Amino acid sequence: MLLSCHNICKSFDGKDILKGVSFHIEANEKAAIVGINGAGKTTLLKIITGQLSPDEGEVVFAKDTSFGYLAQNQNIDSSNTIYDELKLVKKDTIELEERIREAEDKMKVLTGDELTKLMNDYTAMTHHFQLIDGYAWQSEVAGVARGLGFTDEEFGKPISTLSGGQKTRVALGKLLLQKPDLIILDEPTNHLDMNSIQWLETYLLNYKGAVLIVSHDRYFLDKIAGKIVEIDQTKSGIYNGNYSFYATEKEKRRAIAWHAYINQQQEIKHQQDVIDKLKSFNREKSIKRAESREKMLAKIERIEKPTEVDDEMKIKLTPSCVSGNDVLNVEGISKSFDNAHLFENISFEIKRGERVAIIGDNGTGKTTMLKIINGLLPPDAGKITLGVKVHPGYYDQEHHVLHDEKTLFEEISDEYPTLNNTEIRNTLAAFLFTGEDVFKRVGDLSGGEKGRMSLAKLMLSEANLLLLDEPTNHLDITSKEVLESALNGYEGTVLYVSHDRYFINKTATRILDLTSGVLVNYLGNYDYYLEHHDERMAQILSGNQSATATAAASGVLLGGQSASTLGSTTSASASGTIKSNSFQYAGDSADSTDGKADWKAQKAAAAQQKKKEKELKACEEEIAKLEERNEVLNEEMSRPEIATDLAELRKRTDEQEDITAKLEVLYDKWAMLSE
Template identity: 35%
Template sequence: MIAITNLSYFLGDRALYDSASLHIKPKQKIGLIGLNGTGKSTLLRMINGEFQPDGGSISKSGDCTIGFLNQDLLSYQSDDSILAVAMQAFERQNHLQIQIDKILHDMETDYKDDLVDKLARVQEEFEALDGYTIQSKAEAILEGLGFVTDDLQRPLRLFSGGWRMRVMLAKLLLQKPSLLMLDEPTNHLDLPSIQWVEKYVQNYEGAVIVVSHDRAFLDNTIDVTVEVANGKLNYYAGNYSYYLEEKDQRNEIQRGAYENQQAKIRQTEKFIERFKAKATKSKQVQSRVKALDKLEVVDQVVDENAKVHFRFQFTTQPGRHVFQLEDASKAYGEKVILDGTNVTMERGDKIALIGANGRGKSTVLRVVAGDEPIEGKRRLGHNVMFTFYAQHQLESLNINHNLIEELKYANSTKTETELRTVLGCFLFSGDDVFKKIKVLSGGEKSRVALAKVLLSQANFLLLDEPTNHLDMQSVNILIQALQQYEGSYIVVSHDRYFVENIANKIWYIEDHQIKEYPGTYQEYEVWVEERGLVSATSAKAVVSSAPPQGKSSPQPASNGSAQKTNNSRQISNEDAQKVKKAKKQIEELEMKINNLEIDKKTVETKLAEPSVYNDAKALADLNRSYADLKQKLEKATEAWENAMIEVEELAG
């Protein structure tokens, strides 16, 4: 269908492509991957005819049609309704509809046989092109992409860039080109819409090329992976997971070939150096020099899987409860986000807040941060220090700072060497650390802002779509950093691979309540699927969707205290005093438990040192201290539990 042969393309004196080749076959689903800046989007634009190659050729079959979804479409605006914009895909059908309308109008005053014949011919072609179903097709795709029926007649210009992109995607899908090219299609989609597009691409009859940093989306949609690296297009006959395995094997082979060749080169150079002055060996020396000149050098394997070798620590330990909402409600006019919800977050919780756009996920983060007023109570726990990351906060970076200066501003206690280490974790090396913020790309600014968040000494992080604009390598680095982070966090993200690797609990908003699933995202998906099956087969099961006894998957929790009932008893003054006293005791016990846990950890660290086992007295003292701390911790924990039970009983 499309043949790319010996393609070359230069940016200044840098070869983006150098004699690269690829054949795109009908119905192939290709994932185009590579680090940022390697030229993935440039290749799509060359295939689309927008850019011309500097060498080689891109040839297409005569019947090849191309649809290209790119980020430039974000700026497209129109006063037409989104339904009308999507239906622009049906160019011929729309033209025929105009003709039909005109003929019918003319026939109202001049009923002639030739008009009747013309109408019959036009209607026949219109029907053959499924003209009577195009509106329902457009409506189905728009609603699959997250629009509600009431949105369809609203003008496109009233929607944000992300929603306009969905309309342009709908238009492309309706055109059904023989090659569909999607450049970061999941960037502006929520999770349900991503899953809908996945199914559509899986069943698409034409060929597809996808540029994406969403690993789960690639795994679920493509059957071929093409890696852009070193100016070449490297072909792998499988999805992204297959590519990772196959590339490891290729790298192992290349590493062996490189090491063997280097050993041979060193041996040859040693021979040349040793015998170059001897006339009797000049022929052999010249032969080896020529052999080295002609040698096709095997490239050294570059490890693109950067590892984080830095512990992101904080000095202040929080109490047991990090955050609480009690009977919290939030609405914007008639749009209700939360209605009397209760939620409690414990120390060590690593929570992903997921769901469709419009449910209020970002609003919930702002409520937690205290940036949104609510009805009800919002409480931060003892010693909780939080920081908030969101895309709009990239604007708060000081554009005149270099990277070192910007990180120094976030944490003045770190040395320049330590800050360089952190920047190295986020793929800034060498002189990159002296770049001004104002010259960075969107993705680079995101990495700097995330590094600042992790250096902030906060023990509670709020992260709103932190993987936006990050390539796969950067996402992998963020995953490692969050896995090493010892505090608590709430993350809003639509990246399933990211969520699966960083969250131990899932929050979702349902019926204006924050609800909790106490497990990983993969377990949550299984539970949702099971709940859907139960709901479809039994209306009674909707009331109680918890897994039956004996199931291994955890049940979703209703966060916070139990629902209030009309016959709740009034708390007497005496009981109120007892509650107040118990709550004070709980706070004191939490601080005591926290200090005991720190002391216990210190003793454990000392016990792990080999040198202590050479000193019998020191070892005995440490063991006694450890046993004493353990006993005190158990008693304090038991007292805390009893105090909690007392409060619950008194509060009714």
């Protein structure tokens, strides 16, 4: 065992943050800590790393265990370049290599005993150099830098010129190169693009040491974690599996806990009702029986009431009106900033009801493209056309729609003066701003709170085209799930930029991948994208005419090509190839094999879902019927004429036992179906 946390308790200003938190980490284990924002995850990490002291409990590391900790934001103050800063971790290895080279030079001129001694030292140094994999230090440093998204051209960039996110990536690289026994990471994927996250997943999975992560990236947690430590209402729960296992098991445990609690409460109420009835007879024998029951009732070990999930955002996005079928046309747009060329002659279109995700590496221009569509930036070339009755609403990851000097209440009331106080408070409460919170200054909010506030304004806008830039940034898992549900039930159109693969998989009906100077279209969610990505990229990178010819079938939107380049393409259709004088779009064909397979799979899935929903409804009705009968029996057995009639009492008790057995089966079935 590398790390043991036992009975950790911590309070701030009299409010419990952590209470009785216990878990352990084994050698080579990959574990994650999850919980809503404010649950105490970062506080727990600071206690583990010694930055905070617990009020109670203890943190114990195994003897000689080394650990490295990466906080959410790093401010590296250094005059080094990126490469030189990463090299600092290999300082001992580099110095040893220099001593070996010096020894090699000296051996050329020394003789006798001095040469013998030097050769012995040289043998020891080279042996140690091999053990620490010294010959690979340069490729290791370069590989980590590239894996975290730095290009070779950026290796010479001074640290002082980097953004906060880039500095955090450098700090992560230094930590990985240190190779401690236990790596502790707080939100490591926040500043990484998809390729870097995938690289980090592979690195950590193959890491010969233990890893403890705090993250809201559910896809990342599914890949990495073999154990989940949940912090919920100050307490900890342990789940031996990845995130998907945790999500399923948590609901099972919650259902079991509630059923046990409710059943016990019903039994306690029943016993108390019988006691009260016996006492009301005011007879010596009845009072003795009542006292006997009271003693038995007092000995019952009471089940603590399970925590209720009442802190979720309650979002409903309703378009103000229905737009035309053609929502957005992007025709041949290009954009550069000074010498930085982002994209050229990019074209695509969005239809009503689609939920389209734009993905790509950092710096490819995804946010810039969204700003151009929203009219916040002009394109260098090309045209943006909105369809009939299209009203866009924009969610900006930098939250420029908010005003730091205003209170939350003023932010809503100034923008929507027709809303009364109650309506404004209800809106803010839906996004977890209650009581005196509504009078906080926007400038004093955390990143996650600003994200919720921007979503609140977007909800009120009643737009029918949502343009969202990284909408899940700083949201906890619960809030992400609620947003996913809101978008999936939204009757308008959604175009968003995100690197949250789980979110994309749950919400996207189509993906546009901005890569290698082109947009590649995938008619499906993130799983579909992964399945077809390598094949599509091979077609693009092959550089021959056949790649262009197959673009229409494979779903490639090619930037920088004239209409004549794809002369064999067909005329416009809803899901095929669209052709005009100014732009070219080659999407997934509805007549393709993939399209048919997808349609059949979706139809079969819909039928299966409908069947499950029908079974779930029937199960709920049967549970309600049995529970109602159970209440009737409880009421009957509390009557004096029944309570004193052993035959009648036994008859009802037998029926209750039968009901209880049936309910147990139904509860299990309900839990399975509701998943």
